[in-house]
Amino acid sequence: MTAKLRVQNVYKVFGDAPQEALTRLEKGESKEQIFSETGLTVGVQDASFDVEEGEIFVVMGLSGSGKSTLVRMLNGLIPPTSGHILIDDDDVANCTPEQLREIRRQKITMVFQHFALFPHKTVADNAGYGLRIKGVNPKERRERAVKALGQVGLAAHADSFPSELSGGMQQRVGLARGLATDPQILLMDEPFGALDPLIRREMQDELIVLQRQLKKTIIFITHDLNEALILGDKIAIMKDGQFVQVGTAQEIVSNPADDYVAAFVADIDRGRVFTADDVSNEPAPVKLGQDTAQDAMRSMEELNRNALYVVDGDQVAGVVTYRDLAGAGDQPQDLADAMVTEYPTADGDAQLHELYAAASSGLPIAVTDENNKLVGVVEPEAVFAQLSGEESAAPEPPNAPDETGATKPGAA
Amino acid sequence: MSPADLLTIPFDDWVNFLVRDILVPNFRPFFRAIQVPITGVLNALDAFFAFVPMLITTAVFALLAWRYVGRGMAIFTVVGFFFIDMIELWPETMTTLSMIITSVLFCTVIGVPIGILVARGDRAWKIVRPILDVMQTVPSFVYLVPIVMLFGVGMAPGIIATIIFALPPIIRLTNLGIRNVRGDLIEAAEAFGSTTWQMLWEVQFPLALRTIMAGLNQTLMLALSMVVIAALIGAGGLGLVVNTGLGRLDVGGATAGGVGIVILAIVLDRITQGLGEDNGVATMSLRQTFLSLFRRGSSTVGETKKAG
Structure with a gap:
């Protein structure tokens, strides 16, 4: 297998003169120290990982750990301060706006925590949004949108409006929108975070089933270690903008890298980790x-x-x-x-x-x-x-x- | 002891110099040219409303009122328009209506793009905002004189004065509407590779439409309130009736003109509000909204609380 997505030494610093924070980080200063002396916020520091094709890579961290920033750098919604993000051979971190747009249209889509469906468009038009943006003709767009909705079990609701659907159904539409353009990489930013626990469990199981046929490369963000362990082929635990541990579910549960990870592992559902x-x-x-x-x-x-x-x-x-x-x-x-x-x-x-x-x-x-x-x-x-x-x-x-x-x- | 003892500033002379000696002699052709499209639209509308029989115009407005507001408003429209006709002010009312529509049309054409533009950048908004503040606070009488000097008297200058007065709300509310589109929707549109234009047309504009319609309604109301003032510099219509009545101390005539303006204002206000709320269901595309004009019955209007 080849790495579909390679992230190399990516940093994100929020503020006016981010370079200063980078030099300070190199000198070994801490995030807090930099913030109190310069007012610069280090969002992500030195993140590096490879995601294989067809793999679900889960980034788990609490709020403020930089996981949302990290995932937004992968499709250029937030430009990284330094580092490389390679999708195939295109560097998202260093490309023109046109190239970036093309990558977003062809290769990488995103599912959002609060669904981010367009309230003025029907479910089918929402699902077909990416296709519309690409200029696919209305007939084909409709077909492909309905097919994507079928994959998430919502084909019957194609002509409803998002406000008529429940939260779980709305997120299925969000997922269908992500799948409709047939991207290679799917970014999921806490997609089930806003759902009820029961619906969340259901959606997790469905995602696993769906992934078996689709074999997308998925980067999945969550704050729930259980979810990470259930879904992730590989899991990265993030804290204060850094990866604390990267490994499979079994590796993380049986060998937590430090006390921070161990504290999380202590109350996970082991019955869903081990096989x-x-x-x-x-x-x-x-x-x-x-x-x-x-x-x-x-x-x-x-x-x-x-x-x-x-x-x-x-x-x-x-x-x-x-x-x-x-x-x-x-x-x-x-x-x-x-x-x-x-x-x-x-x-x-x-x-x-x-x-x-x-x-x-x-x-x-x-x-x-x-x-x-x-x-x-x-x-x-x-x-x-x-x-x-x-x-x-x-x-x-x-x-x-x-x-x-x-x-x-x-x-x- | 006051600063004036030391230094007085001939501010009025400066303004006089600027307008009389710089703007008027050098830019008069330019200002004349500005009037051309306004006059064109106005004359076309005026001719149109003069040509269409009163009963048909009334019927169309009553239908719009019924479709977007409710039955009560439709009845009010019919009764009100009949009353205007019976007090023999129908032609003046149609002239005023043409002026209003022309002003609002130009306000929209100018204001919506500016609103979109200033919504995109804080710097642009910082420049435009004080200008809008000035436009809204300077008493309209102050700019009537330079307008007359630059544009002459007549309908078109009256409309230009109206545009200046009525433009700010639609810019403000377009700006507000675009800025208030949820951030995650913008992010989603961006994540799927939308261009700036696609983002605007597919997401921002449709979602801001309700707010923009509220701005349009405000602009319309301000335009109506300028009718009498614009008549001072030669714009005709109901404003002229009021002014004439005022000049002759003819209470009855002035009141008749005033009542005509009020009836027209109520009808236009309710219909545009109804239009805005219809969009507010947030389900209709621009095209659907347009089509719904021709589709009656199962509308979402039902019992609108704001019916007149």
Whole structure:
């Protein structure tokens, strides 16, 4: 993959003589010091990052952290004081107004926090605004606008006015407007910040679904770390105009760079950060028609597990528990008889919060790929260990199964 | 003891010198030329209203009043216009109407672009604002004399005086309307690559239209209030009727002219206000507004509180 957007050492200083602030920053003076001595406000200092094509890059920070300034520099709404912002090979930070306009028309669009829909235009005209600006003829404009509205589930409202729609719907129009020109890069400035929590959750899920088909390069601004973790392929945490940490959701949650990040991480919803893959073990299946019940029991004892999956060739056939095998006594037993064919499964990228129900069944969860091939096993304890933030992602060793076959998972 | 003991300034002589010895001899052709478009528009309108029968004009105004204000205003328009006709002031009223429309038209053509221009830059606004203050505070009698010297007497100079008097509100309110367009909408328009013109036409102007219409209404009212004063320098119409009555101490004649002006003022004010509020629904494009003039019935007007 290639970097679609490269941001290199970007600074933004608000005030009359910004260069002075830059030299002072170089000398290592702090933002506050510069402000009190010169009256210049440092909005963003030394931001550098690359965003790969098709990636969602989330910038998370509290108000005043410079995140809105940063995103507005990416499409030139705010000109940076110094640095480079490269979209493909065009430098947004150093180009003529005409070039900038062309880049905005062809490559990069924006979704705004308070929707910023034009109240005097219909939903379709709002969605088609970028096309109108580009000079697309009315018929095609309408078609493409309605298609974009269809992507966000609003095609039926094309002829309404924005004021007739709810907040969530208005932001869908905002999103459709951003998508209608088929840009490569979509900037989203706290797009769900003004929505109710429930609607926000819904919109986040929809954005994820939409992104799977569209594969846009998205720069997403938020003040909500949960949102950042849910959406971001990569996340930058911003404070006082600087990046504190850049990494994947898992990296940030498991290794906060400093106390500031750690404080945020402390109250996030871990169930939405980690996936089944993060907590799964190697499957170590027993093979149907090949391994015996004794083989299975031996292997469970070795691996310290209560149950193992049975595979038939590549496919998952069922699950056998130590209790069932032990309870059957000593006679050699076919695995197929002891096997339970109702077992919990999950995708590797399923989030932990989706596994709660499966985990409470007491059986390990089979992690399968799209061909129903077993790629891992998640012990219920591992799910809850990860949720509670215990450091080891590996499952706690369950109690060794005793003679009566009483096992711990049932209590989980 | 006062400063005047030490030094007196012959300010009046300076102004006299400026107007009489510089402007009048050197720029008279220029000022005459300014009148040409005004006279053209005025004569066309005057001829038009003289040609259209009184009943048809009344019907059109009544329909507009009905469409944009309500039934009560339509009835008022009919009764009022019939009254004007029956006190035998219809031709004078139409002359006044032509003058008003001409003044407002020129005020719009001059004022809206200036308003847009000053909305774009604080420096321009800093220059224009004191000029507008002066235009609004200098008593109109003060500039009647130089206007007569530069333009002569007649209808056109009367309209020029009216334009000077009535221009400020539309500039101010256009400026205000454009400046009050929400910042995030401007940002959105910019983020999609709008040019300055596209921004103006697609976003700023339509959203400022309601405020601009309020300015138009104010300008119209000021123009009406200048009718009598403009008649002093030879503009005809109802103002002349009032002045004549005044000169002859003919209370009845002056009152008749005054009543005519008031009726015309009420009708024009309510209709333009209704127009402005119709736009205020913020749903109509300029084209739709225009079309709606011809589409009756299911309008958003309904029960307008300001109906006369």
